[in-house]
Amino acid sequence: MATKTKPGIPKESINLNGNGHSNNGTEPKRLEVLKTYKIYIGGQFPRTESGRYYHATNGKGELLANVCLSSRKDFRDAVVAARAAFGGWSARAAFNRGQILYRIAEMLEGRKAQFIDELMKQDSTRAQAEAEVNLAIDRFIYYSGWCDKFQQIFSAVNPVASSHFNFSVPEPTGVVAAIAAQDSSLIGLVSVIAPIIAGGNSCVVLASNTKPLCAVTFAEVLNSSDLPGGVVNILTGKVAELVPFFADHMDVNATVYCGAEANMQQMIKEKSALNVKRVQIYDKVKWMSEEAQSPYFIMDLQEIKTTWHPIENIGGAKAGY
Amino acid sequence: MIATKTIPDFSLSPRVDQVGIEERASRVTKRSIKNETKVNGLMLALNMIDLTTLEGKDTDGKVKQLCYKAQHLLDTYPGLPTVAAVCVYPSMVKVAKTALGNSGIKVAAVATAFPSGQAPRDVKIRDTKFAVDQGADEIDMVISRGKFHMGEYNFVFDEIAAVKEACGNARLKVILETGELVTYDKVRRASDIAMYAGADFIKTSTGKISPAATLPVTLVMLEAIRDFYYKTGKKIAMKPAGGISKAKLALHYLVLLNEVLGEEWMNNEWFRFGASSLANDILMQLMKQKTGVYQSADYFSID
Numbered sequence: 374m375a376t377k378t379k380p381g382i383p384k385e386s387i388n389l390n391g392n393g394h395s396n397n398g399t400e401p402k403r404l405e406v407l408k409t410y411k412i413y414i415g416g417q418f419p420r421t422e423s424g425r426y427y428h429a430t431n432g433k434g435e436l437l438a439n440v441c442l443s444s445r446k447d448f449r450d451a452v453v454a455a456r457a458a459f460g461g462w463s464a465r466a467a468f469n470r471g472q473i474l475y476r477i478a479e480m481l482e483g484r485k486a487q488f489i490d491e492l493m494k495q496d497s498t499r500a501q502a503e504a505e506v507n508l509a510i511d512r513f514i515y516y517s518g519w520c521d522k523f524q525q526i527f528s529a530v531n532p533v534a535s536s537h538f539n540f541s542v543p544e545p546t547g548v549v550a551a552i553a554a555q556d557s558s559l560i561g562l563v564s565v566i567a568p569i570i571a572g573g574n575s576c577v578v579l580a581s582n583t584k585p586l587c588a589v590t591f592a593e594v595l596n597s598s599d600l601p602g603g604v605v606n607i608l609t610g611k612v613a614e615l616v617p618f619f620a621d622h623m624d625v626n627a628t629v630y631c632g633a634e635a636n637m638q639q640m641i642k643e644k645s646a647l648n649v650k651r652v653q654i655y656d657k658v659k660w661m662s663e664e665a666q667s668p669y670f671i672m673d674l675q676e677i678k679t680t681w682h683p684i685e686n687i688g689g690a691k692a693g694y
Numbered sequence: 695m696i697a698t699k700t701i702p703d704f705s706l707s708p709r710v711d712q713v714g715i716e717e718r719a720s721r722v723t724k725r726s727i728k729n730e731t732k733v734n735g736l737m738l739a740l741n742m743i744d745l746t747t748l749e750g751k752d753t754d755g756k757v758k759q760l761c762y763k764a765q766h767l768l769d770t771y772p773g774l775p776t777v778a779a780v781c782v783y784p785s786m787v788k789v790a791k792t793a794l795g796n797s798g799i800k801v802a803a804v805a806t807a808f809p810s811g812q813a814p815r816d817v818k819i820r821d822t823k824f825a826v827d828q829g830a831d832e833i834d835m836v837i838s839r840g841k842f843h844m845g846e847y848n849f850v851f852d853e854i855a856a857v858k859e860a861c862g863n864a865r866l867k868v869i870l871e872t873g874e875l876v877t878y879d880k881v882r883r884a885s886d887i888a889m890y891a892g893a894d895f896i897k898t899s900t901g902k903i904s905p906a907a908t909l910p911v912t913l914v915m916l917e918a919i920r921d922f923y924y925k926t927g928k929k930i931a932m933k934p935a936g937g938i939s940k941a942k943l944a945l946h947y948l949v950l951l952n953e954v955l956g957e958e959w960m961n962n963e964w965f966r967f968g969a970s971s972l973a974n975d976i977l978m979q980l981m982k983q984k985t986g987v988y989q990s991a992d993y994f995s996i997d
Contacts, residue, residue, distance in 0.1 A: 618988065622987070622988040623988060647987065
């Protein structure tokens with residue numbers, strides 16, 4: 374039996390969804406506008422200067438997106454942006470940094486559905502995806518609270534045998550170059566960025582090569598969270614290609630590597646020695662677990678400054694504090 | 695000789711095609727310059743710098759430190775050239791001259807009521823003579839932009855000629871302050887006036903006004919120099935100043951220079967950069983080329 378069709382335009386010619394099927398025979402399906410996944414440098418979303426890209430696929434090999442294959446020059450530009458942003462960010466009141474981290478969590482919450490969708494495209498089940506996004510939000514809340522508190526716990530007033538008031542406080546180390554966990558799309562990235570910026574550092578982070586989608590979307594969250602441009606810069610690309618530059622750039626003060634490859638760790642340590650970078654290697658951390666959040670992650674990227682402040686000997690007063 | 699030269703009607707200076715000039719200037723920024731060519735270009739740019747400090751807070755100490763830097767740009771990098779000159783206020787000329795000794799680096803002094811130029815002519819002449827007496831090798835004068843805008847081209851012309859006379863053997867750089875001239879037509883006209891009045895250099899800016907030197911404005915001035923050369927056979931030097939702080943931009947200027955005026959102008963007798971922070975950026979790029987490692991400002995002198 375022939376189905377009824379509208380006279381005039383044949384159905385095929387108004388079918389815009391490109392898959393050869395009309396959408397249950399009534400409405401023509403809209404041609405979706407796909408997102409261009411770009412990198413995040415200095416508060417802007419440029420394409421890689423190299424013009425290169427690679428295919429991000431899921432486990433079945435289906436194409437998810439074309440993603441920037443960043444070059445060393447993108448990294449160089451990102452370090453310039455991070456260095457420029459460091460002064461302002463580290464000079465902010467710690468409380469204000471906490472407010473901004475909280476704001477990031479708020480923005481993440483508002484875009485939960487998008488992150489869950491992207492995680493599922495990258496082979497997570499719905500339950501796994503929801504758990505990962507919830508934990509990412511909670512992790513920002515967690516570090517938001519620590520912003521103006523870790524200093525008190527790790528500072529000390531030191532006993533000295535002279536007329537000095539002597540105290541030690543942690544200060545941010547500077548520009549941090551981090552290679553995020555490669556097996557995770559969101560939680561690995563978030564868990565490495567949050568303690569870096571909570572402590573007042575700025576950073577350049579290389580996202581997961583195989584699961585890059587959430588990193589770019591997360592950059593959009595950062596961009597709408599009152600976080601000054603340049604404090605966090607996110608690149609996508611090949612770890613092996615970029616790691617040498619992450620480790621030997623003279624204007625980088627610390628390198629973080631979340632991977633287990635021994636030769637890579639060795640190379641990072643050697644190259645980082647050039648300007649005595651702080652090196653942190655997180656190769657055994659399970660990013661979905663409780664152990665992946667602690668104020669010690671903040672302290673890993675702090676320098677202890679000790680101040681000797683001369684004091685008068687006041688008549689009649691005794692030494693002590 | 696000026697006496698035998700016919701002085702043209704400056705109101706008939708060629709008009710400049712703004713769109714064309716900007717388009718052409720933007721083309722030179724897209725060249726790729728690599729490896730040895732880049733290193734040679736950077737070395738040349740370094741050798742063309744007028745290392746400058748022009749601040750109210752300048753002290754003898756600051757000038758001495760700058761002169762030391764001019765002679766020892768980066769001692770860990772053997773074979774580096776020195777800069778071309780040190781540029782200071784007239785009151786600092788003697789200090790600079792003593793500090794530079796026989797290093798071959800010239801001392802340039804900004805005179806004639808720099809940066810505004812709003813002073814009577816006799817004051818400007820005395821300012822110039824003072825700087826020359828103190829030992830300045832080069833004088834950077836500013837033109838009277840107000841008079842220029844009022845159409846008093848003869849006044850501007852005569853003033854430049856008078857300062858040139860006061861300079862004696864010192865080379866005269868005439869600062870047009872292109873940021874205050876606003877249009878390319880006026881930049882071209884002011885360039886023509888300066889060259890006919892006896893300028894040895896024409897210079898874009900004082901560095902106190904934004905915009906300072908730009909590629910298109912430099913192109914307009916280079917073309918004026920080229921036309922003047924074809925007409926009179928006399929070579930005039932060029933000095934863009936202000937806002938040139940990155941090595942890459944300096945290379946763009948060299949490309950522009952080479953394409954408009956050619957190789958004869960590619961040395962510090964005929965081209966200078968007025969800059970202070972440019973030197974460090976060039977040094978960082980040279981070190982990057984040498985070591986293969988991106989550099990940090992932490993390991994270079996404070997300018």
